[in-house]
Amino acid sequence: MPAPAPQMIDPFGRAVSYLRVSVTDRCDFRCVYCMAEDMTFLPKREVLSLEELDRLCTAFIEKGVRKLRLTGGEPLVRKNIMSLIRSLGRHLESGLLEELTLTTNGSQLSKYAAELYEYGVRRINVSVDTLDAQKFKAITRWGDLAKVMDGIEAAKDAGLQIKINMVALKGVNEHEIIPMMEWCHANGHDLTLIETMPLGEIDGDRTDQYLPLSLVRATLADKFTLEDIPYKTGGPARYVEVKETGGRMGFITPMTHNFCESCNRVRVTCTGQLYMCLGQDDMADLRAPLRASEANELLNDAIDEAIGRKPKGHDFVIDRRTKQPAVSRHMSVTGG
Numbered sequence: 001m002p003a004p005a006p007q008m009i010d011p012f013g014r015a016v017s018y019l020r021v022s023v024t025d026r027c028d029f030r031c032v033y034c035m036a037e038d039m040t041f042l043p044k045r046e047v048l049s050l051e052e053l054d055r056l057c058t059a060f061i062e063k064g065v066r067k068l069r070l071t072g073g074e075p076l077v078r079k080n081i082m083s084l085i086r087s088l089g090r091h092l093e094s095g096l097l098e099e100l101t102l103t104t105n106g107s108q109l110s111k112y113a114a115e116l117y118e119y120g121v122r123r124i125n126v127s128v129d130t131l132d133a134q135k136f137k138a139i140t141r142w143g144d145l146a147k148v149m150d151g152i153e154a155a156k157d158a159g160l161q162i163k164i165n166m167v168a169l170k171g172v173n174e175h176e177i178i179p180m181m182e183w184c185h186a187n188g189h190d191l192t193l194i195e196t197m198p199l200g201e202i203d204g205d206r207t208d209q210y211l212p213l214s215l216v217r218a219t220l221a222d223k224f225t226l227e228d229i230p231y232k233t234g235g236p237a238r239y240v241e242v243k244e245t246g247g248r249m250g251f252i253t254p255m256t257h258n259f260c261e262s263c264n265r266v267r268v269t270c271t272g273q274l275y276m277c278l279g280q281d282d283m284a285d286l287r288a289p290l291r292a293s294e295a296n297e298l299l300n301d302a303i304d305e306a307i308g309r310k311p312k313g314h315d316f317v318i319d320r321r322t323k324q325p326a327v328s329r330h331m332s333v334t335g336g
């Protein structure tokens with residue numbers, strides 16, 4: 001009999017099979033709910049090299065990770081990122097890794113879509129909060145919607161399956177959810193709505209932006225027939241099929257519904273810090289053991305020790321009394 005595949009099991013019996021890696025904290029956008037406009041980024045020496053990122057990802061894959069998502073910051077603005085993606089593609093060929101994917105703002109997709117497909121990427125998430133060019137500029141501060149749309153088109157032409165991620169923002173894009181859904185489904189894309197999470201200091205007040213997706217779903221259900229479906233992509237979204245459009249819509253509800261029970265994920269920052277939960281501060285430094293020796297023993301020990309203290313879940317709160325973010329780091333540190 002073949003040896004059983006290795007697994008990382010946390011104290012609550014959950015197998016960790018999904019790794020998200022933030023390959024850079026830098027981004028070419030400054031989305032208002034994500035970053036302050038004058039962000040200070042990490043000095044380059046603190047950031048893992050592409051070779052170190054490859055070694056780290058490979059160690060996790062050898063320990064049972066089957067799905068790997070590169071994120072950021074904006075993953076496609078990291079210099080030579082394609083060499084990392086090409087190299088990681090070897091784990092798809094060997095069958096150890098089931099999926100290599102990324103979350104992107106789409107600004108660089110025209111340039112990279114064909115190469116992504118060539119190296120084994122089949123699905124990507126693209127973050128688009130509005131289809132209105134002016135509003136897009138207002139939300140992203142620096143983004144250009146036309147460029148993102150060209151990128152999405154290029155990705156589709158390259159054969160990549162696309163899921164659009166839309167952060168639902170009260171009074172900003174809440175009335176665009178239906179048009180966004182219709183556009184996505186007419187173009188063959190899934191749409192996932194995300195609640196804003198209290199991560200990192202931003203310039204505005206999050207209480208003003210927070211829109212519970214339970215409300216959105218109820219409003220949608222007045223106009224459309226939403227059927228719960230068991231579709232899973234390995235992430236935290238719960239999906240419905242919209243009967244009228246025939247498309248899929250996902251809801252990521254860290255605020256209104258605790259999605260922790262089935263958590264199979266851990267996250268690594270571009271400096272090699274392993275976060276066992278998006279909503280908790282506890283982490284393990286993997287850069288020191290990675291750099292301390294060329295063999296992986298120290299690294300593997302550090303990973304095992306950290307998985308052994310993966311918490312049960314998080315407890316996000318957004319209300320007028322809770323002014324502090326739940327965790328001080330921005331989403332661009334641990335990635336989406």
Ligand code: SAM
Pocket residue numbers: 027031033034071072073074075103104105106125126127165166167194195196197198199331332335336
């Ligand atoms: N630059 C890439 C992008 O735009 O998708 C990857 C990184 S970005 C941090 C990943 C996702 O996190 C995006 O969909 C973004 O909208 C979302 N995001 C950022 N800050 C958030 C917050 N505070 N609450 C909820 N989602 C957030």
